[in-house]
Every structure is written in structure tokens, then in C-alpha cells.
Amino acid sequence: MSAATASQAGGPAVVAEARTEALFLDFDGTLVEIAETPDGTAVPATLVALLGRLQVAFDGAVAIVTGRTVADIDGFLAPLKMVVAGVHGGALRLGADDAVTRLAEPIADNVFERVTRVVRAVPGVLVEHKGTSIAVHWRAVPTASAYLEAELRHALAEVQAEADLILTRGRRVFEIVPRRVSKGAAIAAIAELPAFHGRRPIMIGDDVSDESAFEAAEHLGGIALRVAGEHFTDEIADFRGPAQVRAWLAALVERTTP
Structure with a gap:
């Protein structure tokens, strides 16, 4: 089933097909509001269940692409475990039960x-x-x-x-x-996983570090959706904020679940 979104969820005029597309989602400023401090992030009560339903609807082709560590994301989304590109692409976990792989040496x-x-x-x-x-x-x-x-x-x-x-x-x-680490490189790596391979990527993000991820998604034939904030103005953004992203994703999963 496909999901038309613009009028029904207040998001971009995008039609998403769960069987042929993959979701790449930033975390802070995209799924959750930016907090005053890194430890002050509030995760909405419905977010974990929503992401779990998206994983089922998209046959596992859903990844978090974030500046956070993989351990941070696991803590925020427990008990759910997802494919995660952490630390701006410096660390990857390619499966829920896999170890975290560093793509760069720790900074001295x-x-x-x-x-x-x-x-x-x-x-x-x-x-x-x-x-x-x-x-x-x-x-x-x-x-x-x-x-x-x-x-x-x-x-x-x-x-x-x-x-x-x-x-x-x-x-x-x-x-x-x-210098060689980026969210874009991480998306290229994840896109080769069996669950993601051959699917059209949809990347949603809000910040400068998401620009390379947008480029990677578009290079793979996908689309980039931007969230308003300090980096993207309301005029060029597809979403007004994380609450609208979550509503759009919720509408998407409702229309892709038989």
C-alpha cells in the first residue's frame, strides 16, 4: 500500500511505498526536540512504538542516522534496537544484534x-x-x-x-x-544491507551534518526532507518540527499497514 501524506499528516507532498523505499532518520531536531543539554532530551512516549511499527512496515529498512553514539540511541529507544549510524557516521551497527563497528579511530x-x-x-x-x-x-x-x-x-x-x-x-x-567521516558515507554503507538494497532512500534531517546524508540519498535516487530549525528556515523546510515529522511517520505507517 502507498501513503499520501501532504493533506492528511500536514507534511510534505510525498508518496511513500513501504515495499520499495527505506527510511533514514536523524534523531535530535528531527524525531525529538532539541534540548538545552544532551542529557535533557525528552523522548515522546509514542516514539518507540512508532519506530517499531515502521520497522515492520518497511521490512527492517529503517535506520537512525545521528550525531549521537549508538549507546545513546539504544538508551533513548529501549527496548527497541535499530540499525544505527552514530557519531555522524563514525560508528555503525548494521543489525540489532551486531557489534558496533568504528569507521574511524577515536580522537586522541x-x-x-x-x-x-x-x-x-x-x-x-x-x-x-x-x-x-x-x-x-x-x-x-x-x-x-x-x-x-x-x-x-x-x-x-x-x-x-x-x-x-x-x-x-x-x-x-x-x-x-x-575528515573522511560523514552521514552520507554511512547511508551509502547501510544502503548495501539486504533489507535496504535496491530501495529508494528517504532521508529526514534538520542540520548541517545531514547535508551529506541528503546528497547520498539523492545520489541513490531518493529524496531529502528537511526539518525547520536554526539551519533550515520554514520557507525551505518540509516539516515545521519533530512533532510534525512524527505525525507524518504515524500517518505513513497507518497507510502501509494492512
């Missing part, structure tokens, strides 16, 4: 220490070492953005000879990641 402690020294100068900024990435959250101190970006770029320049890292900007966060 000396880099983290250098970043921590920068962050200490700005009270209210949070730093996370996620193994293959480092996140610097400045949502609580928006005026510090320019200072942090300049200092972090300087810090990376100092260690560039030993670590090929780049600084990316997200929704009130800077991410330090290996």
Missing part, C-alpha cells in the same frame, strides 16, 4: 584536552567526547559562538599534523570529526 586525548582548555574559558559551554567525535555545545551561551569557533579552529590547526580533523557547525554546537 591530547586533542580533547586542548578543546577542554578552550571550553573552560566560557562558563556554560558543554563538551562531549564521543569517541570518534568531540561536540562543543554552546546553546546556553549563544554570544560565545564566534570566540569558540575561532579558538577551536586554532586548536585544530595545532594538532593537524597528527590528526586529520575538521570543525563543523550544527544547531548551537560545534563538532570535531575526522
